[in-house]
Amino acid sequence: MSTAPGPPDLSPPLPPLPLRERKKRRTRQLLVDTSLELFTERGFGKVTLDELCDSVEVSKRTFFRYFSSKEDVAMAPTQDLWLTFLDVLDTADLGPADRPVLLLVQDTLLTALDRTTTDDWAHRALLSHNLIEQTPSMDAHGLHFCDRTTRSALATLHRRLDIPDPADLRPRLALDMVVAAFHCALTTWASTPTDSLSAHTRQAFTALASAATFPATPRGDG
Amino acid sequence: MSTAPGPPDLSPPLPPLPLRERKKRRTRQLLVDTSLELFTERGFGKVTLDELCDSVEVSKRTFFRYFSSKEDVAMAPTQDLWLTFLDVLDTADLGPADRPVLLLVQDTLLTALDRTTTDDWAHRALLSHNLIEQTPSMDAHGLHFCDRTTRSALATLHRRLDIPDPADLRPRLALDMVVAAFHCALTTWASTPTDSLSAHTRQAFTALASAATFPATPRGDG
DNA sequence: CATCAATGTGCCACTGAGTGGCATACGCGC
DNA sequence: GCGCGTATGCCACTCAGTGGCACATTGATG
Numbered sequence: 048m049s050t051a052p053g054p055p056d057l058s059p060p061l062p063p064l065p066l067r068e069r070k071k072r073r074t075r076q077l078l079v080d081t082s083l084e085l086f087t088e089r090g091f092g093k094v095t096l097d098e099l100c101d102s103v104e105v106s107k108r109t110f111f112r113y114f115s116s117k118e119d120v121a122m123a124p125t126q127d128l129w130l131t132f133l134d135v136l137d138t139a140d141l142g143p144a145d146r147p148v149l150l151l152v153q154d155t156l157l158t159a160l161d162r163t164t165t166d167d168w169a170h171r172a173l174l175s176h177n178l179i180e181q182t183p184s185m186d187a188h189g190l191h192f193c194d195r196t197t198r199s200a201l202a203t204l205h206r207r208l209d210i211p212d213p214a215d216l217r218p219r220l221a222l223d224m225v226v227a228a229f230h231c232a233l234t235t236w237a238s239t240p241t242d243s244l245s246a247h248t249r250q251a252f253t254a255l256a257s258a259a260t261f262p263a264t265p266r267g268d269g
Numbered sequence: 270m271s272t273a274p275g276p277p278d279l280s281p282p283l284p285p286l287p288l289r290e291r292k293k294r295r296t297r298q299l300l301v302d303t304s305l306e307l308f309t310e311r312g313f314g315k316v317t318l319d320e321l322c323d324s325v326e327v328s329k330r331t332f333f334r335y336f337s338s339k340e341d342v343a344m345a346p347t348q349d350l351w352l353t354f355l356d357v358l359d360t361a362d363l364g365p366a367d368r369p370v371l372l373l374v375q376d377t378l379l380t381a382l383d384r385t386t387t388d389d390w391a392h393r394a395l396l397s398h399n400l401i402e403q404t405p406s407m408d409a410h411g412l413h414f415c416d417r418t419t420r421s422a423l424a425t426l427h428r429r430l431d432i433p434d435p436a437d438l439r440p441r442l443a444l445d446m447v448v449a450a451f452h453c454a455l456t457t458w459a460s461t462p463t464d465s466l467s468a469h470t471r472q473a474f475t476a477l478a479s480a481a482t483f484p485a486t487p488r489g490d491g
Numbered sequence: 492c493a494t495c496a497a498t499g500t501g502c503c504a505c506t507g508a509g510t511g512g513c514a515t516a517c518g519c520g521c
Numbered sequence: 522g523c524g525c526g527t528a529t530g531c532c533a534c535t536c537a538g539t540g541g542c543a544c545a546t547t548g549a550t551g
Contacts, residue, residue: 065547065548066547066548067498067499067546067547067548070499070546070547071499095535095536095537096536096537096538097536105500105501106500106501106502107501107537107538108500108501108502108503108539108540109499109500109501111537111538111539112499112500115538116537116538117536117537117538141485141487142485144485144486144487145484145485145486146484146485147481147482147483147484147485148483148484148485149480149481149482149483151485183413186413186416187409187410187412187413188409190409190412190413190416191405191408191409191412194408194412204485206488207487207488208485208486208487208488209486209487209488210486214457215476215483216450216453216457216472216473216476216477216480217476217479217480217483218480218483219449219453220446220449220450220453220473220476220477220480221480221481221483223445223446223449223452224442224445224446224449224480224481227441227442227445227446227449228438228442230445231438231441231442235436235438250438251438251442254437254438254439254442255438255442255481256481257439258371258438258439258440258442258443258446259369259371259443259446259477259478259481260369260371261369261370261371261437261439261440261443262366262367262368262369262370263363263364263366263367263368263369263370263373263426263430264366264367264430264431264432265363265366265429265430265431266428266429266430266431287518287519288518288519289517289518289519289527289528292517292518292528293528317506317507317508318507318508318509319507327529327530328529328530328531329508329509329530330509330510330511330529330530330531330532331528331529331530333508333509333510334528334529337509338508338509339507339508339509
């Protein structure tokens with residue numbers, strides 16, 4: 048009410064969600080969870096959007112106000128992670144100067160992982176990953192999303208770092224290397240989910256360091 | 270006229286194509302060229318398959334016997350290159366022992382490029398690449414195809430090379446690095462087609478060698 | 492408490508990609 | 522010329538995704 052400068056609010060933003068917003072988030076989350084469940088049970092192709100929408104009691108028209116495609120809804124976990132990654136890259140401390148971009152990006156991804164891995168995110172991510180591996184169109188959409196994320200991250204790097212030559216390919220390549228390593232980590236994690244995704248990712252980064260010199264020994268005879 | 274045994278043909282495999290095969294190839298090529306033309310003119314989304322099929326005087330049903338999707342037809346140039354890459358990787362000499370896989374794969378890709386770059390392949394590839402950059406669904410399908418190709422190549426590496434640990438991530442990472450570098454090369458080539466794609470690729474490989482150590486200097490203040 | 496604006500949602504009709512099935516026409520060997 | 526296999530055309534169908542409009546819910550205002 049008053050615009051008079053009273054004591055500044057210190058901890059009120061707890062229930063600032065306008066109730067309207069909460070319903071939206073609940074609906075969205077319900078769509079994600081239900082789709083993961085149905086797709087995992089019966090396969091991506093065997094579930095129609097009408098069925099999914101009926102299960103959540105939402106019209107198909109509404110579905111497309113939340114997600115851009117049938118594939119999109121089941122990739123929410125991965126997308127959350129990458130959006131967090133972009134956020135961290137945008138705001139976090141850049142660390143010691145002149146450290147390789149590769150290491151900077153690796154740390155950024157690990158930080159994003161720590162921030163994302165909560166509740167049953169791991170469970171959802173696992174279901175999502177398995178679906179992606181079985182569903183070509185989901186794989187395609189996922190790779191495309193990764194690519195856009197990489198471009199966005201590259202723009203951030205150019206904004207926050209002093210990169211003399213704007214056409215230098217190496218920052219982009221460093222980003223791609225980290226993404227490739229993380230994809231490897233996701234795969235190994237999916238088949239051995241006992242270790243944390245974070246641990247698998249660190250392992251993949253280690254492998255990355257010596258990937259360029261890995262020798263090609265012909266089989267059998269020389 | 271005469272079926273009498275004259276001197277045996279020394280270079281006869283020139284027209285061994287059973288005539289039927291030639292029509293198929295002509296139709297296929299016509300579909301590719303026409304789609305590149307129409308999509309480039311008016312945009313991927315503004316051209317329906319019915320229009321394309323009418324232009325080539327082919328039924329939609331037939332179209333899908335040649336290509337798996339609307340996106341697929343306009344990506345033929347890139348796919349030709351990667352299929353050649355797989356073929357070279359499958360058959361070519363592996364070079365000196367214990368050379369890094371990374372270099373082996375780089376050479377393989379350059380060989381495939383030499384073998385593919387003919388006629389107006391470059392022209393087609395350029396149109397295709399520009400379309401991919403403007404069309405999200407084509408980009409997605411292209412990345413997916415690359416991913417499958419990489420997996421296939423990895424299988425070939427495991428077959429032809431002596432890789433002690435089948436779970437070692439480094440061969441896969443080396444492959445991904447080469448693919449990433451080539452994508453960079455494609456992009457720079459598309460904006461500067463005066464140099465050959467081969468030259469751009471070599472440059473990207475050079476950048477790749479020092480990408481891991483590229484320093485991240487914070488902008489302005491340290 | 493009545494009302495109004497904004498926004499989220501439902502419904503309906505529509506386009507267009509992609510598929511299955513069956514009849515037909517063409518290329519090829521006999 | 523005659524059958525055989527294969528490529529093609531045609532038709533009807535499913536389903537993802539879009540546009541438009543009418544309706545309900547939220548939250549603010551008098």
